Amino acid sequence: MRNIKRKNSAQRIAKLVFLAWFITFILAVPSGAARLELLEIKDRILDDRTIIESISFSMTNNTLKSVSVGLPAGAFNISVNGKSTEAVNGSVAVVTNCETCAIHLSYGLKNAVKKESSESYVFSRTLNFPGKVERMEYSVFLPPGYILGNKDMTSDPSIVPSASEIKTDGTSIIVVWKEAKPVLPQRFYLKYHGHESMESAKSEIINELSEWAVLLLISIFACLGFLAGFLLGTKKKRMPLEEASLLEKYVPASLLSPDEKEIIRVIKESKNTITQKEITRQLNWSKSKVSALMTNLEHKKIVQREKIGRNYKVQLVKEVR
The missing domain is CATH 1.20.5 (Single alpha-helices involved in coiled-coils or other helix-helix interfaces)
Structure with missing residues (x-):
């Protein structure tokens, strides 16, 4: 009987020793892979349909000496942190000999924009990135003088997936997507066209x-x-747009930007009958800026535009208070 008790006691001690060793081993193992906190990608479309793509990302808790970043086929003029480099087997090695790192890549791309007609274009881009990303922000800059949408006025969506924000820098319309923990790879698509032809x-x-x-x-x-x-x-x-019933709905003015409020003011002062060109003239803004703001207001279902030749008739469909 005493031998049995001694045997059980020895087994308990052995288990406790193993458990203590296991806990020590777990604590000694590194805490995990590097975290990609923020991934920022910007695509600037040039007049010749070339894309200048820049990628910035930050890493924390990094233990890697370098990471390999795959590049799209045909990438040229490649630079990493401001220094020119060459791709090897379709990727570049980025030195990450730091615990907290900030990396910036840029390169040119062709064949990301397809021409549908003389003034209509389709931009399509599939994004992928190694590792899990906490936050991603993707921006596409249209060429100056171009606007979003289908020139043939079809009902097909011009932006897929839906954009988080549409804005302008005074020269170009910018479409922005923001995602937390994005699922990659993911395809982004938009249609745009020239605001006016050379003849006009x-x-x-x-x-x-x-x-x-x-x-x-x-x-x-x-x-x-x-x-x-x-x-x-x-x-x-x-009115053909049945404005009387539509104006029963309203939008709080606090939800609009100062520029959007200015456009609403001009429309109201015109007694809700004005063209987009007239808004541009009265505010003395660029056509691309007004087009971007009008597109944003149209997405918010605050205004409605009706195509008239090479111009748009603009009307409020929601009251702003």
Whole structure:
């Protein structure tokens, strides 16, 4: 009986020793792989449809001496942290001899934009990245003078997946996607087209040379339009967009940017009858900036645009308070 008790006691001691060793081993093992805190990718589309892509990412808890980053086929003018380099077997080795690292890559790409017609283009990009990413922000800059959408006015979506934000830097329209813990690889797609053809641009220059005559005609037609509207009375209230029912909904003004509020102000002062070109003229802003803001307001379902030739008729469909 005593031998059995001694045997059980010895087994308990052995288990305790093994458990203590196991815990010590677990604590001695490194805490895990490096964390990719933020991945920022920017694609700038040039007029010749070349893409300049830049990638910035930060790593914490890093124990790796280097990481291999795969590049898209045909990448050229490659640089890592400002230094030119060459791809080997489609990838570049990035030195990461640091616990907390900030890495920046850039290169050029071709064949990411397809031409659908004389002024319509489709941008498509599939993003992938090694390891798990905590946050990702992907931005695409359209060429100056180009706007989002289908030039043929079809109902097909022009941005897939839906953008987190559409903005402008005063020169280009910028489409932004923001995701937490993104699932990669993922495909991004958008359609864009030229705001005006070269012929219409030439025509606009000619018109500007005789701007005084145009302004005089506009003034005359504005007076005639005001008089006709006053005489017609109730007929003016019959609108094809059924504005009366749509304006029952409203949007808090706090949700709009200062530039968006300015556009809403101009539309209201025009008594909800104005064109996009007239908004551009009154605010003295660039066409690309106004186009970007109008696209954003249209996505928010605050305004509605109706294509008229090479222009848009703009109306409020939600009241802003």
